[in-house]
Amino acid sequence: MTQRPTALVTGGSRGIGRGIALELARGGYDLVISHVSHPDTGPDGRPVESPAAQTVRDAEGLGARAASCRADVSKSEDRARLVAFVRERFGRCDLLVNNAGVAPLQRMDLLEATEESFDRVLGINLKGPYFLTQAVARWMIEQVKADPARRCRIVSVSSLSAYTSSTARGEYCVSKAGLGMMTQLYADRLAEFGIGVYEVRPGIIETDMTSVVKAKYDTLIAGGLLPIRRWGRPEDVALAVRAVAEGRLDYSTGEVINVDGGFHIRRL
Numbered sequence: 066m067t068q069r070p071t072a073l074v075t076g077g078s079r080g081i082g083r084g085i086a087l088e089l090a091r092g093g094y095d096l097v098i099s100h101v102s103h104p105d106t107g108p109d110g111r112p113v114e115s116p117a118a119q120t121v122r123d124a125e126g127l128g129a130r131a132a133s134c135r136a137d138v139s140k141s142e143d144r145a146r147l148v149a150f151v152r153e154r155f156g157r158c159d160l161l162v163n164n165a166g167v168a169p170l171q172r173m174d175l176l177e178a179t180e181e182s183f184d185r186v187l188g189i190n191l192k193g194p195y196f197l198t199q200a201v202a203r204w205m206i207e208q209v210k211a212d213p214a215r216r217c218r219i220v221s222v223s224s225l226s227a228y229t230s231s232t233a234r235g236e237y238c239v240s241k242a243g244l245g246m247m248t249q250l251y252a253d254r255l256a257e258f259g260i261g262v263y264e265v266r267p268g269i270i271e272t273d274m275t276s277v278v279k280a281k282y283d284t285l286i287a288g289g290l291l292p293i294r295r296w297g298r299p300e301d302v303a304l305a306v307r308a309v310a311e312g313r314l315d316y317s318t319g320e321v322i323n324v325d326g327g328f329h330i331r332r333l
């Protein structure tokens with residue numbers, strides 16, 4: 066077992082997850098990041114160049130032990146393999162960050178959107194984290210029972226879409242609203258084990274996911290949509306996760322942390 070605390074960050078290859086992984090590395094965590102798009106090794110068995118490999122290298126450069134594991138969070142066999150990977154390589158998991166998530170492949174009006182897209186988005190954004198949390202929480206309980214001084218924590222990255230209607234991506238909104246209840250449920254169930262559970266709600270963050278709607282949000286932000294008039298960055302979200310990881314919120318659980326430039330404030 067490694068001496069440093071270990072975090073599992075899903076979707077740590079790019080965007081917000083990468084930002085979180087690197088901030089945790091700076092904060093003294095070892096890391097496993099998961100990703101889905103690229104194989105970890107080529108046909109010759111050697112590691113392949115990929116965004117995940119880059120994040121691992123950058124985390125190592127910050128002093129962390131780091132590894133990546135290709136695992137589709139929506140698939141139960143991949144989740145089991147991912148947890149087994151963390152156990153084998155690091156022997157502990159102190160922090161789970163449910164970050165991996167997708168937008169619908171195509172934005173479609175609520176009255177036209179398909180079941181196929183609903184199943185895909187809910188599978189990755191809600192069912193995946195729900196059951197990954199279950200698997201990791203069981204292991205965290207084991208760890209805490211073996212060493213009552215250990216503190217384990219779970220963070221899920223939801224979205225302002227948890228409470229904001231976008232009728233061209235209803236399935237995304239529903240998935241993020243579900244993560245909110247998931248956080249409440251696990252916070253309630255795991256409090257007796259000292260495991261804190263948190264929801265981080267990013268606003269509009271500059272990543273690949275939002276690159277397709279950049280012009281639209283540039284205009285909205287310039288027009289005053291956000292009290293803090295700038296795009297969010299992955300580092301903004303990462304700092305909130307680091308605060309949790311460092312135990313700054315240990316007497317809070319089930320908490321929602323908005324990282325959104327003040328978007329959630331109702332204004333007149």
Ligand SMILES: NC(=O)c1ccc[n+]([C@@H]2O[C@H](COP(=O)([O-])OP(=O)(O)OC[C@H]3O[C@@H](n4cnc5c(N)ncnc54)[C@H](OP(=O)(O)O)[C@@H]3O)[C@@H](O)[C@H]2O)c1
Binds near residue numbers: 166267
């Ligand atoms: N960007 C925003 O404005 C914003 C706002 C609010 C909330 N969020 C949420 O923040 C999280 C990260 O978003 P992002 O903007 O950083 O997205 P991104 O740049 O598109 O990165 C998505 C990450 O998730 C991974 N991923 C996608 N599908 C997966 C699957 N089935 N299994 C495992 N990993 C998977 C990707 O891996 P590969 O690299 O292998 O493809 C990648 O690491 C998401 O949950 C998103 O909903 C984003």
